[in-house]
Amino acid sequence: MNWAAALQLALKALWRNKTRAMLTALGVIIGVASVIAMVAIGSGAQQRIAEQLASMGTNTLVIRPGSVTRGGVRTGAGTTTSLTRADADAIRDLPGVIAIAPTVRAAVQLRYRGTNWGTAIEGVTPDYISVKNWPLAEGEFFNEQHVVSASHVCVLGQTVARELFGLSNPIGETVVMKGLACQVLGVLSEKGASAWGSDQDDSVFAPLTTVQRKIMGVTHIDRVEVQTAGREATYQVMKDVTQLLRYRHRIMEEQPDDFRIYNRAELAKTSEESAAVFTWLLGSIASVSLLVGGIGIMNIMLVSVTERTREIGIRMALGARRRDILWQFLLEALVLSIAGGIIGIFLGLGGAVALAKFSNFPVSITPWSIILAFSFAALVGVFFGLHPARKASRLQPIEALRYE
């Protein structure tokens, strides 16, 4: 018996029991569709988390001064002034470091003509916007020359620009802070709230030196953001920074660090891993329904073999070999699961797209989930079809012929 003939027999047999075949395939359809839809939802969530993490600037370390103990009194984190620009420059020379952004921060009252706005001023270097992955909305950022000469220039965050200038263009205007008139060079794009809930757009940025010398009168810095070559490099950089700063700050072997390193890559990794687990969880729950669909196929095929015992006997008498009978029933199960798989793919894709459209929930259709669900469906067909098919092929012709 050739393949075309065997397939034709299988299709005809299924066609004779259309309703039953469709209901059996429905189990697989729902299984495949839910695997695809669930994985699409999971990877959508994963992707959104990845995007959010990217906007926060992953692969970054934040170094802040830590607490020091003087005469038994331990000060809180960030209260020492031990961290300096020179430390930051030394960190920049470490392997695996791409860029650094030393920052000093102070509260400031900003005045522009008749209005004023209380905000934070951040003294930064030109690398700041690349380290923070924070593009400009208009104008430009200050350059190295502005930092060297401690120029009276600044860049506004969106919130500040809106509060002081409303709809008018702030670029080229002069704002006054602590008696210092600064020219506005540009406005940053909207960044939104930070992971800790503060409005990142409510800040004004000026060259580090300008803020240190002319506004605050200090020489230390509050923090250094370090951009590393990648997530793997981050851990080595953390070790190197610790060693470097302990050496530079002359910290004894037994004494604690006077700085803290915060690792955002760690946070990113945790979030992404939990999102991936979420995807797998959804996928596996959906796979259970695919499995149930497979059991449905086996159930129906077993019933079918019993019902058609006589047909099997007749076919054997007419010259069907055992493997011809085996293939006939296996092909029926396969056709059910593969057809169910194909319909399920379209249904799952449609469901995912509809969900994305109506609920605004991010979905991401991944080719591997389609391939996985489809091959799983085919595998289910073979696995659950094999037992009934073997049962059919092992019937004794005379007993099958006598079966009523």
Next chain:
Amino acid sequence: MAKEVINIQGLHKTYALDGVQVHALRGIDLIVNQGEYVAIMGPSGSGKSTLMNIIGCLDVPDQGSYWLNGQDVTQMHSDTLAQVRNRELGFVFQNFNLLARTSAVENVETPLIYAGISKAERRRRAIDMLQRLGLGERLYHLPNQLSGGQQQRVAIARALVTRPSLLLADEPTGNMDTATSAELLALLAQLNQEDGLTIVLITHEADVAAKAKRRLILIDGRLENNQ
């Protein structure tokens, strides 16, 4: 000397029925030559069906030899037996055993599928055979749309479409009225006469057996001549 289709020597068959050993065949010797029309008669329980199953290669004997067209079929693997059934034998059953919800022409095509014949050729030969048996108008009818006589003629068409060397008919008229029965027997006689088809017919009715050229009686698992 005519060619031997069936050569059976010292055939024994015992089977268990509800835990009881039934010695159905107790030493059968039978030679059927090409072109013969043999009727095997016997009361129910005489082992007719058991003998039929063995001749039809659906069952194997416990003891004794069976050569079909010069081949020892007692030693064959089940796949080879399937091939022998497909190529050498045609079956006609008492209850027709047509595939339900399958048209006449598709029923006739079925053995050709297992013979590996191409689709177009299958259809051509099936239609040809049904037309020869006077069912040209009923090609696409389902078994339940046909009368008993027509169904049995479809079964005969199915048995003959592979051009077998032996037609086995097991109580072929058992489910028919007298007129149809006579018609069918006339058809078998014609196939034997005109085409030289070898026929072995099993029946418990003497008037059916009377149409055969040679009659044998099976009693208690042994064959006796009844010329």
